[in-house]
Amino acid sequence: MPRWEYLIRRLILSVLVLLGVTVITFTISRVVPSNPAALWVGPRPTQEQISRAREILGLDKPLPVQYIRYISALLQGDFGVSVRTHQPILTDLRTYLPATLELVIAAMLIALGIGLPLGVLAGAYKGTLVDAIARLIAVACVSMPTFWLALLFQLIFFSNLHWLPVSGRLSTVIKLTHPIEQVTGFYLIDSALAGDWELFRDALVHLILPAFTLSTYALGLTIRMTRSSMVEVLQERYITTARAAGLPEREIFFKFALKNAIVPTLTVLGLSFVYSLTGAILIEVIFSWHGLGTYVTEAVLAVDFPVIIAVTIIVTVFYVFINLALDWFQAILDPRVTLG
Amino acid sequence: MFGKYGRVTGLVAMLALMVAASIPVGGQAAAQAENVFVYVMDSTIPELDPSIDFSNEVVVMTNVYEPLVWYNPPGSEELVSPGLATSWDVSDDGMTWTFHLREGVTFHDGTPLTAEAVKQSIERTIEMGQGASFIWWPVEEINAVDDLTVEFKLSYPAPLDLIASSAYGAWIFSPQAAENGTEWFNEGHDGGTGPYMIQSRERGQNLVLTRYEDYWGGWEEGQFDTVVFLIVEDPLVRQQMIEAGEADFTLRLPLENVETLDDNPDVNVVIFQSYQNLLGFFNTRKPPLDDVRVRQALSYAYPYDQLINDVMMGYAVQAHGPVPTGMWGHSDDLPQYTYDLDRARELLAEAGYPDGGFELVWTYNTGNLDEEQAGEIYRASLAELGIELTLQPMTWEAQWDWALSDPENAQDIFVMYWWPTYVTPYDFLFNMFHSEEEPLFNLGYYNNPDFDELIDQADALTGTDRERAEELFIQAQEMLIEDAPALFLYDEMNIHYLRSDITGYVPNPAYANVVFVYQLRR
Numbered sequence: 001m002p003r004w005e006y007l008i009r010r011l012i013l014s015v016l017v018l019l020g021v022t023v024i025t026f027t028i029s030r031v032v033p034s035n036p037a038a039l040w041v042g043p044r045p046t047q048e049q050i051s052r053a054r055e056i057l058g059l060d061k062p063l064p065v066q067y068i069r070y071i072s073a074l075l076q077g078d079f080g081v082s083v084r085t086h087q088p089i090l091t092d093l094r095t096y097l098p099a100t101l102e103l104v105i106a107a108m109l110i111a112l113g114i115g116l117p118l119g120v121l122a123g124a125y126k127g128t129l130v131d132a133i134a135r136l137i138a139v140a141c142v143s144m145p146t147f148w149l150a151l152l153f154q155l156i157f158f159s160n161l162h163w164l165p166v167s168g169r170l171s172t173v174i175k176l177t178h179p180i181e182q183v184t185g186f187y188l189i190d191s192a193l194a195g196d197w198e199l200f201r202d203a204l205v206h207l208i209l210p211a212f213t214l215s216t217y218a219l220g221l222t223i224r225m226t227r228s229s230m231v232e233v234l235q236e237r238y239i240t241t242a243r244a245a246g247l248p249e250r251e252i253f254f255k256f257a258l259k260n261a262i263v264p265t266l267t268v269l270g271l272s273f274v275y276s277l278t279g280a281i282l283i284e285v286i287f288s289w290h291g292l293g294t295y296v297t298e299a300v301l302a303v304d305f306p307v308i309i310a311v312t313i314i315v316t317v318f319y320v321f322i323n324l325a326l327d328w329f330q331a332i333l334d335p336r337v338t339l340g
Numbered sequence: 341m342f343g344k345y346g347r348v349t350g351l352v353a354m355l356a357l358m359v360a361a362s363i364p365v366g367g368q369a370a371a372q373a374e375n376v377f378v379y380v381m382d383s384t385i386p387e388l389d390p391s392i393d394f395s396n397e398v399v400v401m402t403n404v405y406e407p408l409v410w411y412n413p414p415g416s417e418e419l420v421s422p423g424l425a426t427s428w429d430v431s432d433d434g435m436t437w438t439f440h441l442r443e444g445v446t447f448h449d450g451t452p453l454t455a456e457a458v459k460q461s462i463e464r465t466i467e468m469g470q471g472a473s474f475i476w477w478p479v480e481e482i483n484a485v486d487d488l489t490v491e492f493k494l495s496y497p498a499p500l501d502l503i504a505s506s507a508y509g510a511w512i513f514s515p516q517a518a519e520n521g522t523e524w525f526n527e528g529h530d531g532g533t534g535p536y537m538i539q540s541r542e543r544g545q546n547l548v549l550t551r552y553e554d555y556w557g558g559w560e561e562g563q564f565d566t567v568v569f570l571i572v573e574d575p576l577v578r579q580q581m582i583e584a585g586e587a588d589f590t591l592r593l594p595l596e597n598v599e600t601l602d603d604n605p606d607v608n609v610v611i612f613q614s615y616q617n618l619l620g621f622f623n624t625r626k627p628p629l630d631d632v633r634v635r636q637a638l639s640y641a642y643p644y645d646q647l648i649n650d651v652m653m654g655y656a657v658q659a660h661g662p663v664p665t666g667m668w669g670h671s672d673d674l675p676q677y678t679y680d681l682d683r684a685r686e687l688l689a690e691a692g693y694p695d696g697g698f699e700l701v702w703t704y705n706t707g708n709l710d711e712e713q714a715g716e717i718y719r720a721s722l723a724e725l726g727i728e729l730t731l732q733p734m735t736w737e738a739q740w741d742w743a744l745s746d747p748e749n750a751q752d753i754f755v756m757y758w759w760p761t762y763v764t765p766y767d768f769l770f771n772m773f774h775s776e777e778e779p780l781f782n783l784g785y786y787n788n789p790d791f792d793e794l795i796d797q798a799d800a801l802t803g804t805d806r807e808r809a810e811e812l813f814i815q816a817q818e819m820l821i822e823d824a825p826a827l828f829l830y831d832e833m834n835i836h837y838l839r840s841d842i843t844g845y846v847p848n849p850a851y852a853n854v855v856f857v858y859q860l861r862r
Contacts (some may be wrong), residue, residue, distance in 0.1 A: 032740035042387075042394050044761065044771075046474060047778060085386040087526070087543060095543060113472045151576065159580060166586070169545075172378055172568050176548065179540075288547045288572040298384075301707065303735055 007324075014320040018313065022074070024094070025312045026067050028304070033302035036083045041337065070309075080306040084299070089310045092295065097314065098185025099169065100284075100291030106207055107214035108269060113224025114215075116258075116265070122223065123230025123261070124253045134223055141220030147282040151212045153175045154286070157209060165206050168289035174202040210287040214280055220270045225268050229261035236260075263330050270322045277315050377564040377842075377857050380572050380587035383729045384544050387471075389525040390511035390532070391464050391518075394471035398507050400409045400569060402854045405511035405532035408439050408458070408504040411850035412668050419763075419806075420505050424453060424512050425490075432578055434497030434803040438629070439504070441488040443554045447514035448530060448537045457486035460515040472509030472761050483861065486797040499764060499802035506762035507528040507851045535858040536567055543765060546570050549857075582607055588839045589855055595653045598770035606840055613666040615763065617659055618714065619772070620702070620827035621754040621784030626748040628691065628698055637687035641676040642827055643721050646679075651713045655835060660829035661817035662758070662768045666831075666849065668806075669765030669813040671706050675821055678826075684725060696726025700752040703742065706733040711755050714829060729753075743783045754783045755826070763801040763850045765800040773820060792815055 003233060037053040038045055045053075058069055077300050079089035122134035157164040161266050169187055170180075178199040183190050187203035233239065234257055260322060281293030292311060299307035331337045342692065351377070368742075373797065379399065387393045390405055408425040412418060415571075425439035440675065445453035459482040466476050478498035483491040492500055503508055517531025528541035535557065536549035549567040551559065570587070572578050575594055581587040583604060593601065602609045622629045622638065629635055644658045657665055660674040688694060702718070704711035719729040733860070743750045760767040771780075775787040798812035834853065840847055844860045 033741065034735055035741045036738035038737045042471065044394070044474075044781070047780060049469065052469075085384070088384075092543060095545070154577070154580065158584070166580050166584070167572055168570065172376065172570065172586070173548070174374065176566060176568070186509060219796070262843075285573045286577060288574065289579060290571070294573065295544070301735070303737065328715070 003328075007328075010324050010327075014324070018316055019319055021312060022071065022309060023067070025309045026070065027063075029305035030063060030066075031309050033304055033307075034304070035303065039083045039302060039304065040086070058333050059235055070306075073262050074183075075312075079310040080305050082299070084302050084304040084307075088285050089307055091309075093310065093314065093326075094182075094185065096290060096292050096295045099289060100277055100280065101186065101187045103207065103210055103289055104216060104273055104280065105293060106211035107276065110211055110215040110271075111222050112134065112269065113217035115219045116226055118259055119223045119265070120224025120230055120253050120261075122227040122236065124249075124257075126227075126231055131227075134227065138220040138223035138227075141216040141223070143220075144216065146213055146216065147286060148295065149216060150209070150283055150286040153209050153213060162272060164209050167286070169289060170199070171206070175197060178202075200316065201336045208271050210283055214276060215289075218269055218276075221268050221272060222265055224266040226261060227257075230257055230263050232259045233261045254324050259333065263333060266329065267326050270326045274315065274322055275317045277318060358397075374547060375564055375757040375862070376566045376568055377855075377860065378568045378570060378586065378588045379855060379857075380570045380578050380581055381853075382573060382575070382578065382592050385541075385547055385569065387526070388528070388530065388538070388541070388669065389522040389729070390461075390513045390530075391468045391473065391509070392471040392522065394508045396853070398851055399854050400538070400549070401494040401511060401532075402507075402531045402534075403536045403549055403567060403857050404534045404538055405513060405668045406534050407506065407510040407512065408441075411505040411507075411844050411848070412504070413723040413848040413850075419668060420501050424458070425504070428501060428786070430500070430803055432804065434800065435494045437492040437494070437803075438485070439492075442556065443488065443632050445533050446554055447517065447533050448552055449514050449517050450554075451514050451516055453512070453533055454487050455490045455762065457515050458482075458490045458512050459484050461511075461512045461518070464507055464515070464518055468638065470672050472506060475503050475506050475509050475761055478503075480752055483805075486675070492697065495737075497800040497803055499799075502762050502764050502802065504654060505850070506656045507641050507854075508761055510762070524770060537851070539566075544571065555858075557858065564857050567857045582837050582839070584852050585839060588842055589835050591835065592855055593835070595655060595720075595835075598653075598655070601837060606839040608842070610836040610838065610847055611833055612836075613657070613664070613849065614759075614772070614832050614852065615664050615667050616757055616759040617662065617664045617831045618711070618757055618829040619659075619662065619773075620714075620829060621743075621756075622825055622827070623747065623750055623752050623754070623784060624754065624787070626750070628693060629700075629752055631691045632823055633687045633691040633692065636677075637684040637691070637725075638722075638727075639824045639827060640680045640687065641721050641725055642677065642729075642829070643679045643717050644677075646717050647714055651710060651717065652830060652832075655833045656830035657833075659831050660822050661828055662772060662826070663765045663817060664768075664831040667760075667763060667765070669810055671814045674814065677821075677824075679721075681721070681724060687724060694723075695732065695776075699728045701730045701732050701804050702753045702755060703732045703734050703739045703751040703848070704755040705712045705739065714755065724753070747779065747785045756783070757832075758803055759852060760850075764802060764809075765817075766795060766802065769795045769813065769816060769820075773825060779857045784825045785818075786817070786823070788823065791819050791823075794819070 036057060037050045040053040040057060041049045058066055081088050120132045125131055154166050158166040178196055180187065181189055181194060181198060183193055188200060191199035191203055215269040222296055239252060239257060240255055278293050278296050281297050284291045284293040296308065296311040383396060384648060385397050385400055386395065387397055390401065393401055393631040405424045409420045410423045412421050414698060424442055426442050428437060428439040430437050441453060441455060462476060462482060465473050477858055478494045478496055479492055480495040481493040485491050514531035528538050530538040535555045537552045539548045541547045541549040547569040551565050575592060578590045579593045579597060582590045598609060601607050622635045624630055648654065648656055648658055658676060660676055663670040688696065702715045704715060722729045743754050758768060759773060772782055773786045774782060774783045776793050778783055794812055796817040798809045801809040836847060841862050842860055848854065
């Protein structure tokens, strides 16, 4: 099948997936016992306030009508307002989504930057000390609970060594003296764009502990996946040919073998990236990194349905497109893979 | 392409760590130099419109806005003291109140405080009808008599001095500022008269206040220039921050760490009685709890000491009726139910349940450990009487919805906290126990016309004869304790943590968890 045709078919399917997700989340979040009108009014509501809130929120209409209203607003780019805080969800997402993305992307880069070379070496020198160490690291990374690791890191690097800050995205004083102009919402990029290196350093220092903690699971996976694919690929004949031709080891491992071995690693990493968007809640809470995870958890506890649906949609969009991009990338990287 | 990548990337992350590690953080020293007070809180500040705010925004609002009258901390001679009003009088019938305003006060936008501004502030709050606007229900008419005199005409006698001291819905703000609307306030603006102005706000993360130079109270050497509110959900992180000096004030740390922190010379632990209490309403409309003897028996079956000592680790006291310890209208002479299973058995037998044999459902707020454990120990105790207790966690809204839907089929015991909007026993007694046609907060559906009459009479007298009113409120509580429409569990204590170099902190339970930063020095 030609690539563009495949792409269009996938995009149409994605729209159906998204639509299905909105129906399911909308229904579920509206049938769980709760009272959105009371949530809207806040503590100590009066009967008049509640009936007015029902009208404002359109809760007096039948559920299908409510859903159609919601979807038509959504198609115009309006996510609605949070029932709990009355804030427009789009405004909230503008702060929370970049915060999470900055953290998760940093974590994935760490996982890739450390995990890939380690995995390659472990696979290349299978059975040696390097392999043993890499495997030990992989097992430790995957099995250590992140919340425990987060607290441990805080204890060591903040309480004992005073090297790194304990929580937040910036320190209080820097925040007061260096007003940040929101361009992308990524503090590292925004501060670099503004040429404010003191701010950049502060943002970077705050990113290290949460990003490292969050990266551990993906790091363990990366090492394991890369290692096993490497082991497999290195037995292929073209590698033997390359060796016979006298190419340097480094070139064989990192150029010829890795190119074929990297695909499963990227798939795993891609899925782990999307999972972390809302799955990083424990790390977000421990490091006071106010992101999507914290946002949606608070919404779930209060049954703040517009927020729950909005975040679900965002995450679904990420899932759909990352999957698509991964398939696409795989086809480019490996001519044997056909799309269809 | 991967060859180059592989060589370099392994080092990048390590390099970043090393760069960062070579430079110490140094936040604490800088914070002191800039004269910043850092308040680390555990949940977000949702609403900044002074007509609407009705929750933990109060910690910000009290530093930015002022009411006509402030409610005093416990131990003061008077209940209230002057805020934006310097004096006030009430007519003999309690129906007309006149407030005389402070001279020379300006709002943060530079406009002067006038009687007209007070009238417009309160009228805006009433018209918007949100948040705590109900406190102004008795007000029929507000008149600006002259520039600095405001007169309130009421439709029934009410304690307007106490109402004006409310922690919610009683702020006086610049009418010009208010024209910008709710969204403008929530972007991080204000229209107050208080010592600090809102400088900036990042939703869900932080809020910064800066000094208002023209504050009527003037400024002295050593007062704070800047106040920062940070939101940090994790209690252990808040603890690390107060220990390291990154926070000047915080709250809600793990109870088991209170003693450790108390031993820390850098941290000052302030423990005081709050105006919040925990109750468990008995469903008085549903058998067997419609029988007063059963309710009394169940009140005797509660292990109060275990609750105070093991669940609350001593940071609470057993309640004497619904008005919390330390508040006016509370009396330590009121009777208490004590843990007495024999007495409970006798009463159950009288009511026709010698071996128990019924089941009860206890609903509480999902995730609230205190409410859950309070139920666990009760379940064990009731099991000894042959009564089976089911603990049912629910969101507050769902729990409430169930109680409002149909009393005969609602939960048997509804557990919740109560705190006053403005400080009067009537807030507790009226909302939770006055009869209602449609249930709202009387969630045990208690209905006693004698009780209703007594507290209504007391409320009418609160503005004019507070001593008599207090007597009547206490008398009403005696009636209530006898009828046992609820388990009166505990009056909570607040535990606040400050850096020990901060002086001037006086806790005031009327304004929950508020720090009046203007009063502090380092």
